[in-house]
Amino acid sequence: MNGYRGPTVQAVIVAVLGIQACGGPHSQDPVEELALPDTVTFADHVASIVRAKCMPCHRPGQIGPFPLITYTDVRRKAKTVRFMTGHRYMPPWPADTAYTRFLGERVLSARQIALILRWVDTGALPGDTANLPPPPPHLDEPPLGKPDLVVWMPDTMHVPGDARDLFMIAKAPFEIQRDTFVRDIVFVPGNRALVHHMNGGLVNYAAGAKHDVFAGHGYIDASVMKGVDAFTALQLANDDGTWPALTPSAVNYLPGMLPPMYPEGIGGYHLKRKGAILLNTLHFGPAPHDTIDRSRFLVYYAAGPPERPLKELSMGSLGVAPVHPSLHLDPGQVATFHSQYRLRTAISVLSVNPHMHLLGRKFLAYAVTEIGDTIPLVRINDWDFRWQFVYTFPHIVVLPKGATIHVYGTFDNTAESPQQPFDPPREVIGSDSPFMRTTDEMLQFFITYIDHQEGDERINLAPDVSGGASAPVAAASR
Numbered sequence: 001m002n003g004y005r006g007p008t009v010q011a012v013i014v015a016v017l018g019i020q021a022c023g024g025p026h027s028q029d030p031v032e033e034l035a036l037p038d039t040v041t042f043a044d045h046v047a048s049i050v051r052a053k054c055m056p057c058h059r060p061g062q063i064g065p066f067p068l069i070t071y072t073d074v075r076r077k078a079k080t081v082r083f084m085t086g087h088r089y090m091p092p093w094p095a096d097t098a099y100t101r102f103l104g105e106r107v108l109s110a111r112q113i114a115l116i117l118r119w120v121d122t123g124a125l126p127g128d129t130a131n132l133p134p135p136p137p138h139l140d141e142p143p144l145g146k147p148d149l150v151v152w153m154p155d156t157m158h159v160p161g162d163a164r165d166l167f168m169i170a171k172a173p174f175e176i177q178r179d180t181f182v183r184d185i186v187f188v189p190g191n192r193a194l195v196h197h198m199n200g201g202l203v204n205y206a207a208g209a210k211h212d213v214f215a216g217h218g219y220i221d222a223s224v225m226k227g228v229d230a231f232t233a234l235q236l237a238n239d240d241g242t243w244p245a246l247t248p249s250a251v252n253y254l255p256g257m258l259p260p261m262y263p264e265g266i267g268g269y270h271l272k273r274k275g276a277i278l279l280n281t282l283h284f285g286p287a288p289h290d291t292i293d294r295s296r297f298l299v300y301y302a303a304g305p306p307e308r309p310l311k312e313l314s315m316g317s318l319g320v321a322p323v324h325p326s327l328h329l330d331p332g333q334v335a336t337f338h339s340q341y342r343l344r345t346a347i348s349v350l351s352v353n354p355h356m357h358l359l360g361r362k363f364l365a366y367a368v369t370e371i372g373d374t375i376p377l378v379r380i381n382d383w384d385f386r387w388q389f390v391y392t393f394p395h396i397v398v399l400p401k402g403a404t405i406h407v408y409g410t411f412d413n414t415a416e417s418p419q420q421p422f423d424p425p426r427e428v429i430g431s432d433s434p435f436m437r438t439t440d441e442m443l444q445f446f447i448t449y450i451d452h453q454e455g456d457e458r459i460n461l462a463p464d465v466s467g468g469a470s471a472p473v474a475a476a477s478r
């Protein structure tokens with residue numbers, strides 16, 4: 001899986017993701033001490049938990065392997081639901097909520113877990129399910145309503161049923177009446193069960209620079225062709241052979257959760273009359289039989305130019321601050337690596353995104369100000385390669401000028417490492433090349449921010465009343 005973070009069309013970073021065995025936080029036994037009702041029923045206690053915390057992924061067409069909506073659905077899976085929630089494997093939420101809080105946290109409280117456990121242990125009673133309100137029907141509706149522009153993938157993608165991951169590089173060209181401004185772009189997979197991840201940049205052609213934006217291939221198999229070769233096959237270049245302007249990571253999709261949607265005025269892009277969305281990665285999970293996908297982008301216009309454009313700071317592998325010592329693991333070795341970066345100006349942080357590969361076990365990021373205050377950012381105590389989320393803070397977090405951001409990643413290259421790809425363990429190198437393998441390691445930390453202004457810490461990033469919801473992106477990467 002390739003995650004694009006570079007500043008121009010030529011620069012591509014491949015952030016390889018995949019899926020391995022189940023890992024997760026440790027088991028707890030919270031049933032004691034919580035005053036639970038004697039009779040726990042689906043209708044009275046369990047339905048509301050399942051709808052809020054499980055159904056977003058466990059419903060038809062989503063990434064969860066089976067639906068968890070009705071009494072029958074949950075009852076049928078009661079034993080595994082008990083196991084997965086009791087061990088806090090589900091819902092997946094790797095960030096430690098005792099360290100920092102984020103929007104859209106999908107975690108169960110100790111009491112909610114205890115309720116589920118008691119419900120299962122006392123016979124999974126239905127209760128008065130006839131009086132349950134129907135589950136919310138509009139989960140798949142675009143959160144901002146009707147888009148101003150829909151950009152379709154140029155043609156249908158045929159995904160072979162060979163049960164293998166497929167990584168495509170693709171473009172979705174468009175031509176509109178006049179130059180305008182964009183508030184948000186939302187990716188809508190045609191085949192939700194299959195599309196695992198998409199990272200897209202916005203290509204804008206200067207006036208007169210490109211005659212036919214629709215020429216060229218729509219999809220390129222990234223295992224066959226990458227980087228500049230792929231962009232050439234897509235005919236992304238201007239007519240004179242130079243490269244057009246690219247806004248990286250303008251639209252991302254990770255299964256299971258909504259993309260971050262910041263309040264109006266934060267973020268946004270210029271949109272030229274001719275352009276394209278460049279899908280640096282369109283990752284299809286293994287398909288058991290031949291199938292198709294045709295995805296689309298919903299584009300929402302803004303009244304004016306971006307007031308506060310989004311910026312990204314990338315630390316660690318391939319970023320502005322190197323990893324110390326350089327990332328390298330001998331067989332059997334457990335080691336912690338560090339990256340630090342001192343801010344020359346204050347920044348107002350919206351979201352953070354930790355990234356490691358299979359051998360990652362723990363992740364910690366915080367900032368220390370010049371007067372020694374510590375500002376916590378994110379802590380992951382039990383890294384799981386499959387769940388790589390973009391975490392959005394409820395309020396902007398201001399990191400003052402002169403603050404130093406510290407990132408620590410712990411890797412386990414022993415045979416017992418939960419997602420160890422090699423038997424026996426091998427020497428593993430950190431990749432400092434944009435084209436790496438899943439089995440190479442990375443330590444990366446991405447910070448999405450805006451330039452600081454006085455009072456930013458009071459800006460609430462939670463959903464606003466007009467429905468411009470703000471929820472963290474989360475990744476179920478497999």
Ligand code: HEC
Pocket residue numbers: 022049050053054055056057058063064065068077080081084085090091092106108255256257474476
């Ligand atoms: C972010 C999306 C997401 C959320 C939220 C989520 N799940 Fe899952 N769940 C998945 C995916 C994907 C799998 C398949 C995982 C795998 O293959 O390892 C899964 C697997 C499961 C399994 C099967 C495990 C097995 O090995 O058979 C159970 C049971 C389960 N989830 C229960 C729940 C419950 C209960 C909740 C809510 C409390 C929940 N899930 C919330 C995505 C999610």
